Amino acid sequence: MLHATTPVPFSAEQQKWYEQACAKIDPKRLQQLLFDLTDIHSPTGATRAASEFMVAHLGKVGFKADYQPLTEISGNVKAQYQGAGGGASVMLYAPIDTHLDCTPEERALLTGPATEADMQPRAQRIDNWVFGLGASNPKGMIATLTEVATALIEAQVPLRGDLLMGMADGGMPVDIATRQHAGMSGGVLHLLNRGMYPDFAIIMKPWNWVYHEEPGMAWFKLRVYGTLGYAGVPHDIPGFRSSVGATATVIPELEKWILDYAENNTSGVIKPHGWIAGVRGGDPERPAFPSFLTELFFDVRVNPRTSPADVKAQFAAFVADLMARRPELDMDWEMYGSTPGGTTDPQNWIIQSCKRGWEHIEGRPHGTPDWLAGQTDGAALRRWGVPTARIGWPWPAQGAPLPVAEGLGGMGATYIPELIPCARKVMYALIDTLTRERGEMGL
Missing domain, CATH: 3.40.630.10 (Zn peptidases)
Known part of the structure; x- marks a missing residue:
């Protein structure tokens, strides 16, 4: 106040x-x-x-x-x-x-x-x-x-x-x-x-x-896994999972979490917004082969009354909940930058x-x-x-x-x-x- x-x-x-x-x-x-x-x-x-x-x-x-x-x-x-x-x-x-x-x-x-x-x-x-x-x-x-x-x-x-x-x-x-x-x-x-x-x-x-x-900052990488594919086979081939397609389902979930995170962590004069900064995956020299990994990276801001460790725990809970609701997703993540x-x-x-x-x-x-x-x-x-x-x-x-x-x-x-x-x-x-x-x- x-x-x-x-x-x-x-x-x-x-x-x-x-x-x-x-x-x-x-x-x-x-x-x-x-x-x-x-x-x-x-x-x-x-x-x-x-x-x-x-x-x-x-x-x-x-x-x-x-x-x-x-x-x-x-x-x-x-x-x-x-x-x-x-x-x-x-x-x-x-x-x-x-x-x-x-x-x-x-x-x-x-x-x-x-x-x-x-x-x-x-x-x-x-x-x-x-x-x-x-x-x-x-x-x-x-x-x-x-x-x-x-x-x-x-x-x-x-x-x-x-x-x-x-x-x-x-x-x-x-x-x-x-x-x-x-x-x-x-x-x-x-x-x-x-x-x-x-x-x-x-x-x-x-x-x-x-x-x-x-505020401070918390930088995250969220990795979505699939399998190496080939453009010349049908989309329903057994055993193939597109990391790009799976990432497309993850992005709106992550966008919603970022908005909810900002609301839930607002206090003092700080509203800690965040944005997805980029999506990375594949090899432009091999467009015939969808890659096994697509990566999202983003920054959310850290309220002075919330530690980066607490933000990390909040994100861990989001990923665990998402994987429980979408068991077909294969993901891992890391926090690779943090300042309180x-x-x-x-x-x-x-x-x-x-x-x-x-x-x-x-x-x-x-x-x-x-x-x-x-x-x-x-x-x-x-x-x-x-x-x-x-x-x-x-x-x-x-x-x-x-x-x-x-x-x-x-x-x-x-x-x-x-x-x-x-x-x-x-x-x-x-x-x-x-x-x-x-x-x-x-x-």
């Missing part, structure tokens, strides 16, 4: 600092940084160039910034702007990797032709728009948080606490085997384990709410501070946010004990002057004016938090 936001009014000095810092927010500077960063291709496991670019940029702004290598071709950004002392540290965080590589092989199977502006690993700019792979998520978030930090430093606000900025590879919900299994929040855990552990964190992600929790969800006490200082900032800009009570199923590194931050607030902006952007992909696409169409209210909300939380003594925030 969510409660009303706790009022903690700004002092006259804090209000002055806030107004001075917001006046320094420069949409054109934000757009230029976003364009430059989007023009650097940074798929999961290959973010070195983008991360090194951001290290250099943050150094010019006033941070002590370092590149943290993960592999020879990838690494994280870690940066700190030190306050006077006695305050709390806040990390502004965003992943830096994009969910797609945009290779010809990927287009052939996963994305389709991908000719739209948001699907290109290069930047385009029209008026107040920036297009390109990841220009909205994650690079719009990086550019916005960097602009907030830059404006705060330029306004010379007397900070007690330390402002940290973290950008990590591996933030996308993928497992890239050819790049040392990059993904699944590997980069942010590397940051936390090597000195970048703050009192609080703010992560920026789509949707115009403040969230105190986010993470939650922060909604009364924690950083959640309440971000809500105060949200309400200050929106001019209305925050209320109950829309259901959430999108996974981010915020879950990992919370699991490792960092109180974390997720805050965002309206998404997807509407009215783009260039063609953009339907559905999820390349998450790469950004209208700069829509980012500015979120920037001011984050600025509010930074002034609210970094100018106080630790004891005022329960630390």
Whole structure:
């Protein structure tokens, strides 16, 4: 159950600092940084160039910034702007990797032709728009948080606490085997384990709410068995069982279970959706021979109050029931990926501070946010004990002057004016938090 936001009014000095810092927010500077960063291709496991670019940029702004290598071709950004002392540290965080590589092989199977502006690993700019792979998520978030930090430093606000900025590879919900299994929040855990552990964190992600929790993930493979067949024999030949035909009967059962699972595991602000991602089986070079195995693979999200082990048990019960009702099916399965969800006490200082900032800009009570199923590194931050607030902006952007992909696409169409209210909300939380003594925030 969510409660009303706790009022903690700004002092006259804090209000002055806030107004001075917001006046320094420069949409054109934000757009230029976003364009430059989007023009650097940074798929999961290959973010070195983008991360090194951001290290250099943050150094010019006033941070002590370092590149943290993960592999020879990838690494994280870690940066700190030190306050006077006695305050709390806040990390502004965003992943830096994009969910797609945009290779010809990927287009052939996963994305389709991908000719739209948001699907290109290069930047385009029209008026107040920036297009390109990841220009909205994650690079719009990086550019916005960097602009907030830059404006705060330029306004010379007397900070007690330390402002940290973290950008990590591996933030996308993928497992890239050819790049040392990059993904699944590997980069942010590397940051936390090597000195970048703050009192609080703010992560920026789509949707115009403040969230105190986010789901994890459970990845499954369901294998349906048959026998090797041959196209030149009748369909009623004794002993032949089509794994493809059997899979066709399993799919609607699995679709129903996924929908039921989401309903049965909804709590807090999380509704843990899932989708069947693909069907795999057979050999295109041997179409005369139906294969003995067809495989389904899918992801369901994991509520913070439900462990991946419990989700595994729920799926095991579904498979056992299906096989009892359909004894002709021969199946087995495995859970091959899992990350637990993470939650922060909604009364924690950083959640309440971000809500105060949200309400200050929106001019209305925050209320109950829309259901959430999108996974981010915020879950990992919370699991490792960092109180974390997720805050965002309206998404997807509407009215783009260039063609953009339907559905999820390349998450790469950004209208700069829509980012500015979120920037001011984050600025509010930074002034609210970094100018106080630790004891005022329960630390």
